[in-house]
Amino acid sequence: MLGHLEVNPIMTPRSAPAAIEAQGLEKTYGASVRALDGVSFTVPRGTIFGLLGPNGAGKSTTVKILTTLSRPDAGSASVAGVNVLKHPSEVRRVIGCVAQKNGVDLEASARENLALQGRLYGMHGTDRRRRVDELLARFELSRDADRPARTFSGGMLRKLGVALGLVHRPAVLFLDEPTTGLDPVSRSDVWAEIRRLAREDGLSVLLTTHYLDEADHLVDRLAIIDAGRVVTEGTPDHLKSELRGDAIHVALDAESSLDAGRQALGRLNGRLRDLSIEGTTLHARVDDGASAVPNVLALLDGAGARVRTVTVSRPSLDDVYLKHTGRTFGAAHEGDSR
Amino acid sequence: MSTLVMQPAYVSARYLRALWRQPLYVVMQLTQPLIWLLLFGQLFKNVAQLPGFGGASYIDYLAPGVLVMNTLFSNGWSGTAYIVDMERGVLDRFLVAPARRSSFLIGQLAYWAVLTTIQSIILIGIALLVGARFAGGAVSLLALIAGAVLLGLSMASFSNALALRLRQQETVIAANVMLVLPLCFLSSTFLPTTLMPEWIQTVARYNPVNWAVEIGRQTLAAGVDWGIVLSRLGWLAALAALLGWLAVRSFRAYQRSV
Numbered sequence: 001m002l003g004h005l006e007v008n009p010i011m012t013p014r015s016a017p018a019a020i021e022a023q024g025l026e027k028t029y030g031a032s033v034r035a036l037d038g039v040s041f042t043v044p045r046g047t048i049f050g051l052l053g054p055n056g057a058g059k060s061t062t063v064k065i066l067t068t069l070s071r072p073d074a075g076s077a078s079v080a081g082v083n084v085l086k087h088p089s090e091v092r093r094v095i096g097c098v099a100q101k102n103g104v105d106l107e108a109s110a111r112e113n114l115a116l117q118g119r120l121y122g123m124h125g126t127d128r129r130r131r132v133d134e135l136l137a138r139f140e141l142s143r144d145a146d147r148p149a150r151t152f153s154g155g156m157l158r159k160l161g162v163a164l165g166l167v168h169r170p171a172v173l174f175l176d177e178p179t180t181g182l183d184p185v186s187r188s189d190v191w192a193e194i195r196r197l198a199r200e201d202g203l204s205v206l207l208t209t210h211y212l213d214e215a216d217h218l219v220d221r222l223a224i225i226d227a228g229r230v231v232t233e234g235t236p237d238h239l240k241s242e243l244r245g246d247a248i249h250v251a252l253d254a255e256s257s258l259d260a261g262r263q264a265l266g267r268l269n270g271r272l273r274d275l276s277i278e279g280t281t282l283h284a285r286v287d288d289g290a291s292a293v294p295n296v297l298a299l300l301d302g303a304g305a306r307v308r309t310v311t312v313s314r315p316s317l318d319d320v321y322l323k324h325t326g327r328t329f330g331a332a333h334e335g336d337s338r
Numbered sequence: 339m340s341t342l343v344m345q346p347a348y349v350s351a352r353y354l355r356a357l358w359r360q361p362l363y364v365v366m367q368l369t370q371p372l373i374w375l376l377l378f379g380q381l382f383k384n385v386a387q388l389p390g391f392g393g394a395s396y397i398d399y400l401a402p403g404v405l406v407m408n409t410l411f412s413n414g415w416s417g418t419a420y421i422v423d424m425e426r427g428v429l430d431r432f433l434v435a436p437a438r439r440s441s442f443l444i445g446q447l448a449y450w451a452v453l454t455t456i457q458s459i460i461l462i463g464i465a466l467l468v469g470a471r472f473a474g475g476a477v478s479l480l481a482l483i484a485g486a487v488l489l490g491l492s493m494a495s496f497s498n499a500l501a502l503r504l505r506q507q508e509t510v511i512a513a514n515v516m517l518v519l520p521l522c523f524l525s526s527t528f529l530p531t532t533l534m535p536e537w538i539q540t541v542a543r544y545n546p547v548n549w550a551v552e553i554g555r556q557t558l559a560a561g562v563d564w565g566i567v568l569s570r571l572g573w574l575a576a577l578a579a580l581l582g583w584l585a586v587r588s589f590r591a592y593q594r595s596v
Contacts, residue, residue, distance in 0.1 A: 069433055105356075106426065
């Protein structure tokens with residue numbers, strides 16, 4: 001493939017362009033729906049990068065722009081060093097895309113789906129047939145290769161969807177919510193496969209997800225995206241280590257006064273940080289969670305607040321999300337349906 | 339150069355393969371016009387004795403019209419395939435591929451042209467079996483098939499445009515049903531224009547369905563009026579081009595909206 005050679009000249013790793021570079025992407029749908037409000041991030045080569053955020057945060061819009069499906073109102077982007085806005089057809093040759101909806105033609109067999117995909121990418125004869133067989137074997141679809149895809153399970157369709165994105169041996173792979181709607185077993189299968197793609201095949205992967213555990217287990221780096229903006233970016237460990245101490249979550253009885261509880265805990269100022277309220281739950285950070293619990297309970301008891309549960313945990317991505325957006329990930333998810 | 343031809347061919351092959359796997363659908367597609375032909379042929383048998391039919395049997399008279407009506411009904415489904423592809427993410431997958439945008443529209447229209455041709459040949463065969471005689475000869479029948487294909491492409495493009503803009507299965511199907519019968523009744527499909535009220539005669543003159551039926555009518559008489567055949571083919575080609583252009587515009591509008 002000529003395009004492939006042109007955009008991937010042999011370079012030293014130091015000077016190789018990033019897999020993806022997004023600069024100030026903005027996009028408004030219709031008159032007022034602001035989907036992206038200046039999204040910027042960089043995906044280094046050969047890494048798995050996660051865009052984490054609730055539905056409607058702007059993840060899919062970002063992916064659509066980077067994969068040439070949609071154009072931004074402002075900003076710029078490059079994939080594998082190729083400008084997405086200026087040379088969309090060159091970008092198309094080097095990227096693979098797996099949409100949320102799989103993109104599988106259910107009336108055709110797995111083999112026919114893969115063969116047509118290969119043809120659309122200009123693959124010929126034996127090369128195409130070999131590649132199709134290889135992918136069928138790799139995704140354990142060989143035995144069912146000639147059945148119509150409409151007879152496939154959700155897990156099989158997802159595997160076929162990923163295989164479709166790989167037919168032309170892309171350098172950068174986009175996965176939009178790769179495990180949404182999958183059962184736990186299929187989910188860990190897909191995770192294992194994505195890891196293998198990055199480690200063994202040297203692919204750069206950008207995946208969007210609204211699962212915290214997916215981001216935590218799978219990605220090398222991630223950006224948290226909220227209301228069309230990147231609120232923070234880094235490795236999962238780094239983001240968590242920025243939060244000093246443990247997270248403490250205290251759920252109060254519905255009748256208890258949250259304000260009284262909050263005021264009571266205010267007396268621990270200095271030890272407790274980032275105190276916030278969500279529903280009937282108080283969130284805070286504390287240096288040594290376990291030793292702080294007796295104090296917290298005593299203070300709340302003194303204020304007449306009845307405690308239902310207390311949880312102390314090492315910092316999680318949920319805490320990172322809370323710190324940067326002011327709400328927990330679960331609450332953001334429920335409150336947003338777009 | 340080869341992608342110019344091959345990419346649409348791959349797209350056509352995809353639809354033909356899907357059709358091949360649903361033989362029952364093909365049978366149903368062909369049963370419907372057969373029912374029209376036999377039912378109307380019997381019901382209006384004696385209508386042919388009225389002046390204006392030129393002494394032909396009603397089955398002869400009806401056969402070209404039913405062929406045209408069948409073309410409209412089946413091509414009107416075209417847009418539904420796009421809606422299914424949108425819902426399953428297939429269309430977006432195609433748009434991310436480095437293939438020509440036009441290949442997807444052209445390939446699908448080529449499929450409809452092939453399907454219309456096959457259906458027309460089978461229908462002409464059936465008409466012959468039930469006693470229709472086409473005195474105009476083979477070339478006039480080819481002209482009829484060409485006219486049907488052009489009208490079918492117009493209908494398919496219109497259906498595609500609706501689908502790409504409205505993205506609702508129900509709307510596309512309803513539009514098909516709503517359009518086809520009135521368009522047929524406002525043409526000489528069932529009755530010669532001389533027996534129609536004047537206002538319908540006027541409407542029929544500008545009705546593309548009538549253009550195709552008029553070509554069909556020429557297949558019945560020994561002395562084919564090639565002036566009528568060629569002019570109607572020309573008008574139908576122009577209409578197909580216009581609606582094809584509309585579908586291309588709608589395809590671009592869809593791309594902008596994703």
